Amino acid sequence: MTQHSAEVAIIGAGIAGIATAYYLAEHHNITNVLLIEQGQPMAFTSAQSGENYRNWWPHPSMVDFTNHSIDLMEKIARDSNNRLHMNRRGYALATRRTQVDDLVEQIRYGYDNKHDDLIRFHGSSDSVSYKFAEKPDWESAPDGVDVMQNQDLIRRAFPSFSEEIQTVLHIRRGGDISGQQMGMYMLEKYRAQGGRRLTGMVKQINQQDGFELEIETGEGLTRVKAEKIVNTAGPFAGKIAEMIGETLPVYNTFQQKIAFEDVEKAIPRNLPFSIDLDEQCIDWSEDEKDWLAGDDEYKWLTEQMPGAIHCRPDGGDNGSWLKLGWAYNETPQDVAWEPVLNDQFPEIALRGAARLNPSLKAYYGKLPRNMTHYGGWYTMTEENWPLIGSMGENGAEKGAFMVAALSGFGTMAACASADLVAKWVAEDGKPKYASDFSLERYQNAPLLAELKEASKGVL
Structure with missing residues (x-):
């Protein structure tokens, strides 16, 4: 039987x-x-x-956490000549509402004592300048948020948006990256410093003088002796925790997306990641609606759907693809290595996204063949905050740590999550938000009460 040893074994190479x-x-x-x-x-x-x-979250701890993650990603972008293709066109949050005090208040609270310098209002008679996102460069993009209710400005900045849109909150410290390129950059650096990989499935973890992991590999059973372990197993994080007798307050939902070639050039290539905040009923024809309503399996598609469907160009300014996503599924599920996709989802997402960008109606019933329909697991806590730190009440003493429940924000939070758990492992000084993201938060009744009333920010 093959044996390995390490100071730290990390379970999961996402x-x-x-x-x-x-x-x-x-x-x-x-x-x-x-x-x-x-x-x-x-x-x-x-x-x-x-x-x-994005750094848009309705709580200061999450804002500080994601700001730090963006700082770390920007450092990688600088060090690698922007190998991760980082851009910063922002997030455009669109609504048909004119009264948005609640949304602005969420942003104020998230920005904490910095909000006066970071929130800019553009009303019908406002002369404050707004800087268009003419280039995707992250170095020159402003921070903060532009609250736009000047209709001429909205039409010029977002010409593909429906004329029903009355308010846009443009979150400026946001954009997209190549997560695969960022991961490969870090993996190469890790290997260059002597880091090792093992391909196999963890079957059992024994706790004795540290940890002994039994790994099923293509060559048979392998044992790994490690002083410390870090559980980064994504949707399998709960199962890994159970192997050392711990229970994590997490569950999994399956969310889907589509990407397709915008052969009709329906969406401007400089459109930010755009979110329709409003609830809606999907735009079916009357015949389609009658048919769906008469079938118990599909009746739900004629009822009111949640907001937060999103759309963005994919592939940069010179690309031709779009991505659409709608995280409306709230049903916990057991994880499957090959989850079943909903064949109706592409048309559902398309028609939902067309309410904000009506030009997408050109694809009704005829999405391009050059399309990808895919999905992934969102591992979540009830409050949709991550779990980072000691895995269990005495986990730090035993040497057991975790990065779990990153749901739909794993790529953007990976750097800050890893930086934080590395501090736990190395017994280094941690930021003030560390306890908020550990299991310690479940002893903080005021925080839990606050999060129960807050938006979960699921996208």
């Missing part, structure tokens, strides 16, 4: 696991690390990422 290995070496000189994954790195959940990032 973007969170790779980033953890990277920051253990980069920030703490911990290089005796073994990265364990059943298949190829970033081939499961990370491969389905929307690859977007």
